[in-house]
Amino acid sequence: MKTETTIQGLAASLNPARAARKIIGFVPTMGNLHEGHLNLVREARKLCDIVVVSIFVNPIQFGPNEDFDNYPRTLEQDQRLLADVGCDIVFAPTVEQMYGSKPRLTNISVSDITNDLCGLQRPGHFDGVAVVVTKLFNIVQPNYAFFGQKDYQQLAVIRQFVRDLNIPLEVIGVPITRAEDGLALSxxxxxxxxxxxxxxxxxxxxxxxxxxxxxxxxxxxxxxxxxxxxxxxxxxxxxxxxxxxxxxxxxxxxxxxxxxxxxxxxxxxxxxxxxxxxxxxx
Amino acid sequence: MKTETTIQGLAASLNPARAARKIIGFVPTMGNLHEGHLNLVREARKLCDIVVVSIFVNPIQFGPNEDFDNYPRTLEQDQRLLADVGCDIVFAPTVEQMYGSKPRLTNISVSDITNDLCGLQRPGHFDGVAVVVTKLFNIVQPNYAFFGQKDYQQLAVIRQFVRDLNIPLEVIGVPITRAEDGLALSxxxxxxxxxxxxxxxxxxxxxxxxxxxxxxxxxxxxxxxxxxxxxxxxxxxxxxxxxxxxxxxxxxxxxxxxxxxxxxxxxxxxxxxxxxxxxxxx
Known part of the structure; x- marks a missing residue:
């Protein structure tokens, strides 16, 4: 398993696979992985030749009073877990690598379904998700992308903008992983x-x-x-x-x-x- | 030269070129072509193995009082002109093909630079451009996309969201084509x-x-x-x-x-x- 921290490095790692028309699967995460994430990777492993997992705590999906700074960052542990379930490439970019030094002027919004449920108390949250996921899709260019049904609203928002913008990949929703007593893993x-x-x-x-x-x-x-x-x-x-x-x-x-x-x-x-x-x- | 009217048909036409790692050039237009458009195609012809020109009058970039219904549609004439300058594939989809039957909920906005100059009097115009160009980029997946510097603000908006969203292509701005007396062609x-x-x-x-x-x-x-x-x-x-x-x-x-x-x-x-x-x- 390789870890890439730059867009260029990831492209260099993926280009031979792309040239050979391999099926690329992608699992975007913010790290701090648990069995739920690992099941996404296992699902990707079943369907794809190459499995890429991104670990990126995305600043623009956190509100001003949310826990961006304190969000747990556990890269080494995540890498060990990912190697064990057959991930091929970890993409772990810096904020600078993802957002550059010039101001970002572009926003993606998905109306109606983001101003509801979890979106009600987190204005702009799903815009931040839509932007970073679109960026990651364009960087990785996978055939399949895997998301947990635990964040059902997020999955629905992603399905919606993928369809609306004709993003050339298939979104796979993976059932919630639960503890023995039924609690959804988180x-x-x-x-x-x-x-x-x-x-x-x-x-x-x-x-x-x-x-x-x-x-x-x-x-x-x-x-x-x-x-x-x-x-x-x-x-x-x-x-x-x-x-x-x-x-x-x-x-x-x-x-x-x-x-x-x-x-x-x-x-x-x-x-x-x-x-x-x-x-x-x- | 082929004309494709569906996303699926275009994909079938382009897949062999993609598999052979050919360089794909793309010129998005609304048709009613003149020498300025043809120079974009000539420029694409120089740099690329396969040249795709889209002809699509995009409803969502027209305001309620603008001339969407009366916008000139001259497909047959456009096809003749494009064949003469070496276009390989014309993509001429219907509105239904591009926007489907379900409501579109996703918008792309580029702040600041769209609320200025031509954007001041055309609220939502550049959002409509950003959405359709992103859709077309995802459908055609070109290596290079060509736009005229005549619509400089449009070109700047496109460069901005391509950079902000990491869209994997290079935008080429082509100098304005002018009549003998200096008038910009339009x-x-x-x-x-x-x-x-x-x-x-x-x-x-x-x-x-x-x-x-x-x-x-x-x-x-x-x-x-x-x-x-x-x-x-x-x-x-x-x-x-x-x-x-x-x-x-x-x-x-x-x-x-x-x-x-x-x-x-x-x-x-x-x-x-x-x-x-x-x-x-x-």
Whole structure:
């Protein structure tokens, strides 16, 4: 496994593969990798000849009061984990390498679906994601790019601008990796106290209960309300409990496939999770 | 020369060239071609193995009161002209082919330099250009893309987002093609009455006079004021006479390379022109 820190170095590493028409898979990350990220790499490994993983903590997707400076940077540990799952090239550029010294004037925005859910409290966050992912796509030029369904809204935003801008690659969404007790893996789980860690699986348990309620005919608004009450009762401070179509459009009732979304705090730690619920006309 | 009207058809035409690592040159146009466009194709012909010209009247760069519906569409004539200058592939998609049936949610904006000069009176125009050019770049995936310096602001906007988004191609600016009497070629020249056509070369004459005045030490504000007066005296309704750096930043005096810009109306016809003036420290 090679690590490249410059765009030029990465191009030199990838050009022989490109010339030989190898299939290139790409997994963009901000590092601090856990089993969820590694499953993205394993998925890429299955489909592709060459697997590139980027590790870049992207300043422009952090708000002024967010934790850019303190975001965990664990490159050596990440490199060991990536080597073990068969990554070929780690791309770990500096901020200077990605954004240069001249001011960036270009922005990419995806309307409607970024001013919702997690975007409501993070203005500009998804613009920053769209810009950096587009840059990385243009730098790596992969055939496939892999993203976790854990950040479902991010995945939907990326699918949208890839389609709208005809970016020549296929986006693959990979199912959420969960702990034995159902908690969706996240770098943030490490911040939970033992007590909160024990309470956290209630999110997934309630998502599954909501799915059952919908499938047995309960009305969507009631199901969402019940889930909110249950989580509040279990000690969560609920940010949102919402349902959307798979393309993040608002939805009033359960008459097509939809996605249930939860964002809730336990102590200072904000957890997110989601569950896709299939609709079958009866 | 082939004409392709679908993205899939174009891909099928280009894939063998791509597999053989041929150099692909791309000239995006809205058709209604004149000698200025053909010089872009000739330039592409010199540098590239395969030359692709797109002809697409892009609805999203027209304002609500602009002439999208009446924009001249002259595909057969354009095809003959392009065959004569050695174009390999014409890409002439429908609006449906380019924008699909689902709503486009993604926008690309380039701040500052699009809210100036021609952008002042055409809000959203350069966003529409940025989106369609990015789409076309992703569809054609050229090594080189050719744009006329006549639309200098458009060229600067394209250079900016190509750099900001790491789009993997080189943008080539091609000098303005002029009639014998100096008038910059434009589809719009055909709308001029005989009398206005005779008056129109005053724009270029005044740009050259302004260059001389700057080189002989006259102050920039005075030179711009004089040019404005001269054009108004010659029967033009001046929209703007401005100077900017080559990257479109505002400039107060002549102490670096700059570009002089004119937009002015003769009758109902709005003409634009520009001239780059080299600075040499004395």
């Amino acid at each position: 770098s943030r789980n490490g911040y939970l106290s033992a007590e909160n860690r024990a309470a956290a699986p209630a999110i997934y348990k309630n998502l599954k209960a909501a799915e059952q309620a919908l499938l047995s005919g309960d009305a969507l608004p009631k199901v969402l309300e019940d889930m909110k009450s249950a989580l509040t009762g279990a000690g969560f401070v609920v940010d949102y409990v919402e349902a959307r179509t798979t393309e993040l459009q608002k939805v009033e009732q359960f008459n097509e496939d939809l996605v249930l979304f939860v964002a809730a705090k336990l102590g200072a730690t904000r957890l997110i999770d989601n569950l896709q619920v299939k609709y079958t006309a009866s | 589809s719009r020249n055909g709308y001029l009455s005989a009398e206005n056509r005779a008056a129109a070369p005053a724009i270029y004459k005044n740009l050259k006079a302004a260059e001389q005045a700057l080189l002989s030490g006259d102050a920039l504000p005075k030179v711009l004021e004089d040019m404005k007066s001269a054009l108004t005296g010659a029967g033009f309704v001046v929209d703007y006479v401005e100077a900017r750096t080559t990257e479109l930043q505002k400039v107060e005096q002549f102490n670096e390379d700059l570009v002089l810009f004119v937009a002015a109306k003769l009758g109902a016809t709005r003409l634009i022109d520009n001239l780059q003036v080299k600075y040499t420290a004395s």
